[in-house]
Amino acid sequence: MENVTELLLKFISNTGFAMADYRYVIMILIGMIFIYLGIAKQYEPLLLIPIGFGILMGNVPVFKGLGLSIYENNSVLHYLYFGVTAGIYPPLIFLGIGAMTDFSTMLARPLLMLLGAAAQMGIFLTFLGALALGFAPNEAASIGIIGGADGPTAIFLTAKLAPNLIGPIAIAAYSYMALVPVIQPPIMKLLTSREERLIRMEEPREVSKKEKIIFPIIGFLLCCYLAPAALPLLGMLFFGNLLKECVVAERLAVSARTAIIDSVTILLGMTVGASTQGDVFLTPQSVSIFVLGALAFGVATASGVIFAKIMNLFLKEKINPLLGAAGVSAVPDSARVVQHVGQHEDPTNFLLMHAMGPNVSGVIGSAIGAGILWSFMAVPK
Amino acid sequence: MKGLEAIAFHNGWAISAVGISIVFTGLTLLALIISQLHKVLKLWDERGIYYERLKNMGQKEETTAMPDFPLPQNMEESARQFKLLTERMEDPFSLPELLKLSEKCGLSHPHSTMNALLRSKRIVPDGKGYFHWNE
Numbered sequence: 279m280e281n282v283t284e285l286l287l288k289f290i291s292n293t294g295f296a297m298a299d300y301r302y303v304i305m306i307l308i309g310m311i312f313i314y315l316g317i318a319k320q321y322e323p324l325l326l327i328p329i330g331f332g333i334l335m336g337n338v339p340v341f342k343g344l345g346l347s348i349y350e351n352n353s354v355l356h357y358l359y360f361g362v363t364a365g366i367y368p369p370l371i372f373l374g375i376g377a378m379t380d381f382s383t384m385l386a387r388p389l390l391m392l393l394g395a396a397a398q399m400g401i402f403l404t405f406l407g408a409l410a411l412g413f414a415p416n417e418a419a420s421i422g423i424i425g426g427a428d429g430p431t432a433i434f435l436t437a438k439l440a441p442n443l444i445g446p447i448a449i450a451a452y453s454y455m456a457l458v459p460v461i462q463p464p465i466m467k468l469l470t471s472r473e474e475r476l477i478r479m480e481e482p483r484e485v486s487k488k489e490k491i492i493f494p495i496i497g498f499l500l501c502c503y504l505a506p507a508a509l510p511l512l513g514m515l516f517f518g519n520l521l522k523e524c525v526v527a528e529r530l531a532v533s534a535r536t537a538i539i540d541s542v543t544i545l546l547g548m549t550v551g552a553s554t555q556g557d558v559f560l561t562p563q564s565v566s567i568f569v570l571g572a573l574a575f576g577v578a579t580a581s582g583v584i585f586a587k588i589m590n591l592f593l594k595e596k597i598n599p600l601l602g603a604a605g606v607s608a609v610p611d612s613a614r615v616v617q618h619v620g621q622h623e624d625p626t627n628f629l630l631m632h633a634m635g636p637n638v639s640g641v642i643g644s645a646i647g648a649g650i651l652w653s654f655m656a657v658p659k
Numbered sequence: 660m661k662g663l664e665a666i667a668f669h670n671g672w673a674i675s676a677v678g679i680s681i682v683f684t685g686l687t688l689l690a691l692i693i694s695q696l697h698k699v700l701k702l703w704d705e706r707g708i709y710y711e712r713l714k715n716m717g718q719k720e721e722t723t724a725m726p727d728f729p730l731p732q733n734m735e736e737s738a739r740q741f742k743l744l745t746e747r748m749e750d751p752f753s754l755p756e757l758l759k760l761s762e763k764c765g766l767s768h769p770h771s772t773m774n775a776l777l778r779s780k781r782i783v784p785d786g787k788g789y790f791h792w793n794e
Contacts, residue, residue, distance in 0.1 A: 388690035395686040402675035409671045412661045418669075488700050489693075496696070497689055504685045639686060646685050650678045 297339035301556030309333030309551065315456065322456040322611075325429065328544050329452060332551020348552045359549040362444060365437045367546040368430035369514040374539025375430075375609070375641070376494070376518025377531040384635040385489055386482030389589075390601060394639030396585030397605030400425030400578025401647045404570055411566055416440050419651040421567055424451045425574030426644030427458070427608040431511060433550065435648040439655050445554040446564040450571035452547075455608045461572070462579050462615045466603050469583045474590075475623045477598040479632045487523070494520040501646055507656070508649025512642065578606045582636065604633035607640030730779040737772040738781060740764075742792065751789035754782075 290296055312330030316323040335355070340346040348355040361367040384391060405422030413421060420436040420443055432451040436444050454461065467475075498516035502509045521531040582602030590596045600620050606612045613633035620629040660668055702709075730738060744760050745752050754773070761769035776782045783793045 385693055385696075388693040391686045391690040391693075392683070395683045398682045399679060402679050405678075406666055406671050406675055409666045409669050410662050412665060415669045415671075415674075418671075483697075486697065486700065489696055492696060492700075493693065496692055500689055500692065501685055504688075505681065642689075643682050643686055646682050647678065650681050651674075654674055654678070 292341055294339045297341075299556070301560045302337045302339055303556075304560060305333055305337040305554060305556040309337065312453075312551075322452070324543055325452050325547055326456055328547025329449065329551040332548040333554055334551075335548065336552030336555050347555070348549065349555075349558075355549060355552055358545055359553065361542070361545060362433060362549055362553075363437050363441055365434050365510065367542045368434035368437075369510045370542045371430040371539055371546065372511050372645075373514040373518040374535045374542070376515040376520075377522045377534035378539075379515075379519060379522075379609070379638055379641075380634070381493055381519065381638055382485040382490060383482055383631050384638050385485045385493055387632070387635055390597070390632070390635035391639035392589065393582050393586055393602045393605040393636035394607070394641075394643045395605070396602065397578045397582035397607070397636070397640050398426060398643045398647045399581035400427075400574045400576075400606070401644065401651075403577045403581075404574035405651070407570055407573060408566075411570070413566075414440075416655045417443055419655050420447055421570050422574070423447075423644070423648055423651065424454070424567075424571040425578045426640075426647055427451070427455055427575060427578060427606045427612070428641060428644045429455060430546075431644050431648045433546070434511060435652055438652055443563075443567065444550065445559050446567045447571075448550040449554055449559075450568050452550075453568075454571050454575045455611065458575070458606070458608045458611045459615050459618075461575050462603050462606070462612060463619050465576055465579045466583055466600055466615075466619050469580060469587075470599050472623060474587070474599050475620060476627065477596050478627055479598055479601075479629065480595060482632070490523040491520070494523065497642070501642060505646045505649035505653065507653040508645045511645040511648065515641065515645065575606065579603045579612075582606060598627075598629060598632070600629060601633050601636055605636040605640045605643075607637065607644050609637050609641060610634065612640075613637040728775075728778040728780075730775055730781060734772055734775050737766065737768070738776060740766055741772065741776060745792065751785045751787075751791040753788075754790050757790075 309330045309332075312326045312333065315321045316326030316330060336348055342350070344350075345352040346355075347353055348359050350356055401422045402425075403422075404425040405418050408418035408421040409415065416439040420432075420440040423432045423435045424447060426432065429448065429451050433444060433448050436447045440447075494516035498512060501512050518531070518534050521527045521534060579602075582605035583599050584602070585605075586597055586599035586602035590599065598620065600616045603619075604613045604616045613630055616633040617628070617630040620627045666672060741757070741761065744764065744766075745757060748756065748760070758769055758773060761773070766772070773782075780793050782790050784790055
């Protein structure tokens, strides 16, 4: 009878209920909120559901030494997490993004690419803010890249420069990407007048097939010769796009934008979520990262809109300054936000296709920004 | 270390300035190249037409040094006399020699006659500095 009691007590002491503390409970609640936002509100469900469930998986307290935790070298989750820490998953996601992106609106009106460049001010101003708060330069660079509003880019750079911050940075980046429809509109309305929001854009010219095929080759060579550290991300982005546009490799393009990107998104979201264990994630540092992340998105939006207004001082054919907000590379959400805000003033003003130009150039700009920060911060071995 | 001191210590201002400049430069260059790409492709697609045009322009210059101009009626007799003179010369003939011979033979207004013959393309160059009658 005593042996039975002993065994029962030992079993109970090894359960999650006995090992949990308030931090795990908080994180489980956060995970449930992510799942709720993804399913009920449909905010970026393909990201929030894997991340949310991953948070639940990562916050089941486990007995150390059994190879269960994501941070234990011989655990299954740790092997799957290798794709994040080694920077493998983000380039594969970029392959899929390239294979599903249509660059023709950007090619039709290349001037709008500058709005994508302007929005990347959010990266560097947030970098300064993180330095001011006392973060080390490599950590500040990883926090700054949240301003690029690109989840794979943020994870890629953080894995290279500050792997200890992958959890909070990834959660912050994806959370704010999902909240773009909430964050951007007030800033856009504050910085623009009604007359400016009513500006109609000219119909873009037709882009030939040859242009769409040549662009990824030229874009890749130019961007990667300028910032070689952006090679893994931009190489895969432009490669995926070439597969799509050349038509003769349609099978590969279909695989890239369906099976490959979906599989990698599942693994990336789930393992990033699982890395946010309560004892690691709930720190004052994470709170600072969340605050800086919100600042990053706000600054990026404001920079894009203000730059569009500056461009209008020199242009005969004015551009709608709302398009500047689409330079924040949360594709296609920020373009949809521009469409929504524009249509609020004039229901017949269709800005979505015009907004896709700065939106996709923002993806290129944020990858270049990540490459630049990596080359500044990395210490060659 | 925090605040502006931390930014200055870690060279933050320079990194940010250079970084955003490189991003702008890269995307500006890409935008410039893209903006010209469709024109370059159009030139390449129409290269046959431009080659034909260049070829035709070259041939026109060879055969017509001056615009078309009919020989005045009162110079037909002078033209016949010049033709008789050239029969005594080599073919193709030298224009200065023909002029010298016409002056020697006492033909009237040799310069204006020769000018009219050239303008009306009765006499045409052979491209090597000599001339022949345009039969």
